[in-house]
Every structure is written in structure tokens, then in C-alpha cells.
Amino acid sequence: MGLKEEVRRRRTFAIISHPDAGKTTLTEKLLLFGGAIHVAGAVKSNKIKKTATSDFMEIERQRGISVATSVMGFEYGGVKINILDTPGHEDFAEDTYRTLTAVDSVIIVIDGAKGVETQTRKLMNVCRMRKTPVMVFVNKLDRPCRDPFDLLDEIETELQIAVRPLAFPVSSGPSFKGVYNIYDGSFSVFTSGDRQTASETIKLGLDSPELDEYVKPYGEKLRDDLVLVEGVYEPFDRERYLAGELAPVFFGSAINNFGVKELLETFIEIAPSPRQSTTQTRTVDPLEEKMTGFVFKIHANMDPNHRDRLAFLKICSGVFERNKNYLHVRSGKQMKFSSPNAFMAEKKSVVDFAYPGDIVGLHDTGNFKIGDTFTEGEQLKFTGIPSFSPELFRYIENADPQKFKQLAKGIDQLMDEGVAQLFTSRLNGRKIIGTVGALQFEVIQYRLEHEYNALCRYEPIQIYKACWIESDNAAQLEDFMKRKHTNMAVDKHGRNVYLADTSYALQLAQEKFPDIRFYFTSEF
Numbered sequence: 001m002g003l004k005e006e007v008r009r010r011r012t013f014a015i016i017s018h019p020d021a022g023k024t025t026l027t028e029k030l031l032l033f034g035g036a037i038h039v040a041g042a043v044k045s046n047k048i049k050k051t052a053t054s055d056f057m058e059i060e061r062q063r064g065i066s067v068a069t070s071v072m073g074f075e076y077g078g079v080k081i082n083i084l085d086t087p088g089h090e091d092f093a094e095d096t097y098r099t100l101t102a103v104d105s106v107i108i109v110i111d112g113a114k115g116v117e118t119q120t121r122k123l124m125n126v127c128r129m130r131k132t133p134v135m136v137f138v139n140k141l142d143r144p145c146r147d148p149f150d151l152l153d154e155i156e157t158e159l160q161i162a163v164r165p166l167a168f169p170v171s172s173g174p175s176f177k178g179v180y181n182i183y184d185g186s187f188s189v190f191t192s193g194d195r196q197t198a199s200e201t202i203k204l205g206l207d208s209p210e211l212d213e214y215v216k217p218y219g220e221k222l223r224d225d226l227v228l229v230e231g232v233y234e235p236f237d238r239e240r241y242l243a244g245e246l247a248p249v250f251f252g253s254a255i256n257n258f259g260v261k262e263l264l265e266t267f268i269e270i271a272p273s274p275r276q277s278t279t280q281t282r283t284v285d286p287l288e289e290k291m292t293g294f295v296f297k298i299h300a301n302m303d304p305n306h307r308d309r310l311a312f313l314k315i316c317s318g319v320f321e322r323n324k325n326y327l328h329v330r331s332g333k334q335m336k337f338s339s340p341n342a343f344m345a346e347k348k349s350v351v352d353f354a355y356p357g358d359i360v361g362l363h364d365t366g367n368f369k370i371g372d373t374f375t376e377g378e379q380l381k382f383t384g385i386p387s388f389s390p391e392l393f394r395y396i397e398n399a400d401p402q403k404f405k406q407l408a409k410g411i412d413q414l415m416d417e418g419v420a421q422l423f424t425s426r427l428n429g430r431k432i433i434g435t436v437g438a439l440q441f442e443v444i445q446y447r448l449e450h451e452y453n454a455l456c457r458y459e460p461i462q463i464y465k466a467c468w469i470e471s472d473n474a475a476q477l478e479d480f481m482k483r484k485h486t487n488m489a490v491d492k493h494g495r496n497v498y499l500a501d502t503s504y505a506l507q508l509a510q511e512k513f514p515d516i517r518f519y520f521t522s523e524f
């Protein structure tokens with residue numbers, strides 16, 4: 001198979017949801033239908049159990065286990081599917097944001113009883129920024145759910161994307177009858193039988209007498225609803241879906257394997273194969289012969305005796321080959337990899353070739369950073385791998401004067417991994433750690449001690465938000481920096497960052513200094 005065919009048959013995507021909506025269950029059921037696993041429950045996913053929220057050791061352990069399931073590849077109907085797993089725990093949202101930079105599309109899972117929740121909204125903002133095509137799966141129809149039209153309205157307004165149902169449910173909860181598949185005109189009968197294996201759904205035609213009998217007393221309502229669907233929603237337009245403007249919506253019950261096969265089959269048909277990627281200098285097409293790729297995630301090894309890490313490289317063009325020399329653009333060094341990992345189902349294995357859309361795991365002894373580019377010699381830097389404004393801040397101090405160097409090195413490497421962000425106050429030179437979740441502070445402290453033999457302590461600091469600032473008006477920028485001197489810091493690249501104490505202070509600053517641009521994300 002040539003490069004063109006390999007690219008055409010690849011689908012690389014992530015499933016995102018608010019915790020508990022059913023992401024893990026759906027992932028597992030997709031693997032089950034894909035034949036990658038044979039019994040549900042076989043995949044240890046990235047899910048971090050609710051009971052472990054205060055136990056970060058347990059969380060780190062689970063994150064360790066989850067390395068193998070960070071990427072799950074399988075073949076289905078001649079298509080190579082790569083599912084990129086994202087942590088279920090909100091405190092690791094930044095990991096999820098970065099994973100979204102490596103996917104070509106996304107499936108959003110929504111709990112049919114709860115509708116759109118906070119985390120879904122935040123993740124959708126990232127998809128919107130990148131114009132990522134999204135599909136929606138409304139889950140848990142076997143439980144009493146909200147009215148489907150209400151849910152569709154909510155998705156449209158809350159997620160700011162046009163929707164088009166490609167399936168429509170008949171009732172929910174104990175009286176849930178099944179789902180009408182609008183795209184092929186068949187009705188899938190709901191059975192809650194076998195949750196463990198991929199069983200076939202029974203299908204009935206819309207005009208069949210058995211259907212009327214089966215959906216009683218909802219037959220008429222179903223026909224009315226379908227008329228309403230056609231009246232309210234524009235026909236499905238794949239181009240708009242690919243442009244990230246329109247989300248097809250499916251309904252089902254992941255735990256009951258219901259609606260999953262329909263979702264998978266439509267997904268394969270309409271979801272995009274690897275798309276072009278942007279760099280600082282040009283657009284890279286996946287069909288270009290020369291290999292290019294970037295690191296979007298670094299996972300530390302959990303074994304403190306081996307400080308090696310696994311860097312996840314997304315292939316953007318050409319063919320990646322084992323033992324071939326590639327340029328690590330940032331350092332200018334040539335590197336080759338004797339045992340790059342591919343990920344199939346829940347297994348890691350050494351791979352000889354990988355194609356655009358594939359993810360390759362590279363062993364790293366601390367040289368790589370998120371955003372690093374590999375090429376066959378060209379000086380390229382992929383863009384669109386941002387860091388997001390953190391939400392929690394603390395001063396970090398050295399708690400053991402003998403271990404100053406170890407601490408500096410540890411902090412440096414953890415920041416390269418993207419565990420948190422480091423800012424240096426312009427006022428007093430003190431180091432400030434910014435994270436998206438409270439747990440990261442404990443994780444950093446623990447890892448500094450166990451991996452770098454360094455001790456740190458934290459001190460509180462009142463910051464509402466960190467934003468990167470820029471302006472073409474040099475005088476205004478200088479004035480701003482002077483007035484806000486106590487709130488100014490630099491990030492690890494030396495860029496100016498304004499640390500606003502409160503949302504009010506930020507708003508006031510934006511009003512008073514109209515020529516200054518305040519950014520809430522920054523490129524790595």
C-alpha cells in the first residue's frame with residue numbers, strides 16, 4: 001500500500017466528555033466492535049476513579065498504567081483507527097487540550113440526563129479554536145433522559161455549533177424503544193441484553209408493521225418528530241462538518257452496546273483522514289514524501305530508577321522509519337530510534353514504519369519538549385500547540401539549600417513535560433507555578449522529591465489569571481509594564497505575562513489599555 005492509500009484509510013481522533021458521561025465505556029465498546037478486544041472490561045483506561053481524587057499517588061499509578069492506552073489503534077473495515085485517550089480527571093485538562101492538537105476529529109459524549117456540562121464546554125472551546133470536526137454521541141438513553149429537541153438546542157447554544165441529528169430516539173429510560181437511523185432509514189431495536197460482546201442490533205424499516213407494534217404507543221410521535229427534524233435542521237452537509245461548523249448527533253447507550261456500531265460506521269465514512277498541518281513557514285501536506293512530525297505529549301516513566309520518558313510523536317507527513325536518522329529541529333541534532341513504539345489496542349509494540357495520523361512512542365532521556373519537531377532535514381516548527389492560561393498559582397521555593405541544582409533541573413524537565421507552567425516575577429524574581437488543577441502541585445512536589453531528589457515548598461499567591469501581553473504601541477506597553485510592575489512576570493521563553501489579581505483588575509486593564517492584546521493561550 002502506498003503512502004496515499006495509508007493516509008486515506010487513517011482516522012485519528014479523541015473522545016471527550018465531562019467526567020462520568022461515558023467516555024471510557026464508549027472507548028471500550030468501539031474497541032469491542034473493532035475486534036481489538038473481545039470482552040468488555042479488558043482495557044485499563046486513563047480513567048481516574050472518583051474515589052482516588054485525594055490520593056495523587058494512586059492517580060500517578062493509574063496514569064502510569066494508562067501509558068499503554070494513551071493511544072489505541074485498531075483496524076475496522078479496512079480503516080486504521082487511532083483513538084487518543086484523554087485523562088478523565090479535570091485536573092489533567094491541559095493534557096487533554098494538548099492531545100486535541102494531535103487529532104483530526106473528535107467525538108463528544110454527552111449524558112442524556114445531564115446535557116452539556118462544564119468540562120465539555122471547555123474542551124469544545126479548544127476544538128472550535130482549531131476548527132476540529134466534531135460528532136456528538138448522546139449517551140445513557142436507557143436512563144430517563146431529557147427531551148431530545150431540548151438537548152439538541154442546548155448543544156447548539158452551549159457548544160456554539162450547528163447540529164444535525166443523524167439518529168433519533170424513541171423515549172428513554174424504562175420505556176426506551178430504540179433509535180431511528182435517519183441516514184439509512186432503519187430503526188434499531190433497543191435490547192439491554194449482552195453488554196460484554198459486540199452483538200448485532202435488530203433493525204426494522206420505518207414502514208414495517210412490526211415497527212408500529214414495537215414502538216407502541218410512540219409510533220405517531222416518532223413520525224411527527226422525524227417531520228420536525230427535517231423541518232428544523234438543514235440536511236447533513238459533510239463539508240460543514242469537516243469545517244468544524246456542523247456536528248452530526250447520535251443517540252445510544254454505550255454500556256448496552258447500543259448505537260455504538262452505527263456511530264462507528266458513520267464515523268469511518270465521514271470523519272476526515274489526516275489533514276494538513278501548519279508550521280511557522282508553510283503548510284505540510286500528509287502526502288509529502290519526507291517525514292515530519294511533532295511531540296504533543298511526554299509521559300514520565302513511573303519507575304524512579306529509570307528516568308526515561310515516552311514522547312508521543314504525531315506523524316504529519318511521509319513515512320516514519322525505525323533506525324533512520326531524523327533531525328530534532330530544536331537542538332539541530334540527528335537522532336534515530338531503534339525501538340519506536342506503535343500502539344495497537346492495549347498493547348505497545350516496536351514498529352518499523354508509521355504513517356501520517358499514526359502516533360509513535362519515542363524513548364527519551366530528558367531531551368524532548370512538547371512541541372518539538374522532527375524532520376528529514378528541513379527547519380520546520382509546527383504551530384498550534386498552545387499552552388493555556390493556568391487557573392491556580394503558587395510560589396515555589398527551595399526547601400533544601402543543598403539541592404538547588406536538582407530542584408532547578410527537576411522543575412525545568414517537569415515544565416517541558418507540560419505538567420505545569422513556570423513564571424518568574426519581575427518584581428522579586430520569585431518562581432511561580434501555574435496549573436489547571438490542584439493535584440498538579442502535589443504531583444510536582446512528589447516527583448521532585450522522588451525523581452530529582454529535591455525538596456520544594458509552596459506559598460500562596462493571589463492571582464486570578466495569567467495572560468500573555470503584546471502591543472504594537474510601544475509607549476502604551478511601557479506605561480502598562482510600569483504601572484503593573486508588581487503584577488508582571490516572564491514565562492520560560494522570556495515573554496511578558498500579566499498576572500491579574502482579580503477578574504475586575506483584568507477587565508479594567510483591558511479597558512484602560514486598548515492597544516494591548518491580552519492572550520489566554522500561548523504557543524509553546
Ligand code: G4P
Nearest residue numbers: 017019020021022023024025088139140143253254255256
Ligand atoms: P467517563 O469515562 O466519561 O468518566 O465515564 P464512564 O465510561 O466511566 O462511565 C461513567 C458511569 O456511567 C459508569 O458507571 C458507567 O458504567 C456508566 N455508563 C456508561 N454508559 C452508560 C449507559 O449507556 N447507560 C448507563 N445507565 N450507564 C452508563 P459507574 O457506576 O460510575 O462505574 P462502573 O462501576 O460501572 O464502572
